[in-house]
Amino acid sequence: MIRRIDLRGTAADSAVPVDYRAAVPRAEFDVEAAIHVVRPICDAVRDRGVEAITEFAARFDGVTQEGPDGIVVPPAALERALELLDPGVRAGLEESIRRLRVTCAAELEGDVVTDLGPGARVTHRMVPVGRVGLYVPGGLAPLVSSVLMNVVPAQVAGVESIALTSSPRKEPFETFGSGLPHPTIMAACALLGVEEVYAVGGAQAIAMFAYGAGPCRRVDLVTGPGNIYTVTAKRILKGIVGIDSEAGPTEIAILADDTAVASHVAADLISQAEHDPLAASVLVTPSESLAAEVEAELDKQVSATRHVERIRTSLGGRQSAIVMVDDVEQGLDVVNAYAAEHLEIQTEGAAELAARVRNAGAVFVGGYTPVSLGDYCAGSNHVLPTAGCACHSSGLSVRSFLKAMHVVDYTRDALAEVADHVVTLAEAEDLPGHGAAVRVRFED
Incomplete structure (x- = not known):
């Protein structure tokens, strides 16, 4: 079912060193190839707004949305979904929210004031993004x-305007009919006090946020995972709107030795494989x-799962493998090169080894910290960089919804102290107007 890759004898100090990142391939996820499909969708939403969105809903989702407000999820539907929510699911959501709020509050940065001399002050100010659009997938699994x-x-960061969208479902919900997001998604919105919710999915959702359409005003930033079409829309619209990342299929890497429990390792590999046929384990x-x-x-375990075919496709794909290494040290080099979205360390001395990880979206330490914990209730965020981007990017956090701004405040005397330096450097760059803007302040 799952192939093997043998990297033994290829350590950095060996006679035949190997590029570990290339040695462990990922699934084909060609955003460029999807651009010719997605760009017309984005252009149609820009030019025709809700009319185009409802046409795409009929074509891709099989639902009918009438009029400009047809894409809006009524507040009554949100409240009704929360009323009908299973008590156990609600308790789980509430505990997840509580833990995530604690970690987000701890990460919240305050302003930093630097006094560079009498009357010379620079303040590093953190400012929340004004309006954000949050995308929640509702395809293979209602996330x-x-x-x-x-x-x-976003709430902890202080974002004042939050809009959320998720794909409309063909199946009717209660008395509200079809064309609404999954009931559990709506219930979570109500639980969190998010009132502006749309039933729009795919590339057209990202375009709606970027350009604005009907009742949805344009946003400053779009966040959230999605399929190749939403990722492609993010690439096309980046610059028109801010984005968090171009997240691809989910992935897990597990570094394990003889101390690991095989049944636990297998279950963790399966847990990510069930997301998507392109998921990497x-x-x-x-x-x-x-x-x-x-x-x-x-x-043994795959045959007992609900999504057997999806999991078998994922585990049997080129993106999944058991990678054999000489020792844990070489294994650490391999996982650092791979830069997984999720990295589990199930070895002797796991905490010490985890402290040496440079590249991972999130690290899960020891045999009792599975990725599933982070997906729901660890207090960490599960929107993480994929496709090796963990070598340069971070996961979603409260910082993602904040902007850093320098506030510069100098008195006349403080400016005078560095005026000659400013003029000299301006002349060196052949920008005399820059120097003149300083000199003019002292001509009197």
Whole structure:
């Protein structure tokens, strides 16, 4: 079911070193190839607004949305969804929200004031984004947890205007008919006090946020995961609107040795494989016995899962593998090069090893910290960089919804102290007007 890649004997100090990032391939996720499909959708929303959005809803989602307000989720539907929410699901959401608020509040940065001399002050000021559009996938799985992961950090950051959208469903919900997002997604919006909710999915949702359409005013920033079409729309519209990232299919890497429990490792690989046929599940280990036991566990556990075909496709794809290494040290080099969205460390001395990880969206330490915990209730955020982008990018956090702004405040005497330097540097750049703007202040 899952292939093996043998990297033993290829460490950096060996006679035949290998580029580990290239050695562990990822799924084909060609955003450029989708541009010719997505650009006309974005242009249509820009030019025709809600009319185009409702046409795409009929074509792609099989639902009919009437008039400019047809894309709006009524407040009554949100409240009704919350009333009908399973008490156990509500309790889980409330605890997830509580934990995420705690970590977001701890990450919130205050202003930093630097006095560079008498009358010379620079303030590093953190300012929340004014209006954000949050995208929540509703395709293969209704990702209600993504409502929390988007909304809570935005609220803690102090964003004043929050709009959220998710795909309309063909199946009717209660007395409200079809054309609404999944009930659990709507219930989570109500639980968090998000009142501006739209039933729009796909590339047209990103374009709606970027350009504005009907009742939806344009936003400053769009966040949230999605499929290749929403990711492509983000690439096309980046600059017109801010984006968090171009997130691709989900991925997990597990660095494990003989101390790991094979059934746990296999379950964790399956947990990400069930997201998407393109999801990547990678085990990196020096242990032949663990590799064999995990293969046996995968054969046993996959057949007992609900989404068997999806999982088998993912585990059997080029993006998934058991990677054999000489030792844990080489394994650490491999996972750092791979830069996984999710990285589990299930080894002896896991905490020490985790402290040496440079590249990962999030690191899960030890045998009792599975990625599933982070997906829901760890207090961390699960909107993370994929496709190796963890080597230069971070996951969604309260910082994603803040902008840094320098506020410069100098008196006349403070300016006079550096005036000659400003004039000299301006002349060096052949920008005499810059120097003149300083000199004129002292001509009297």
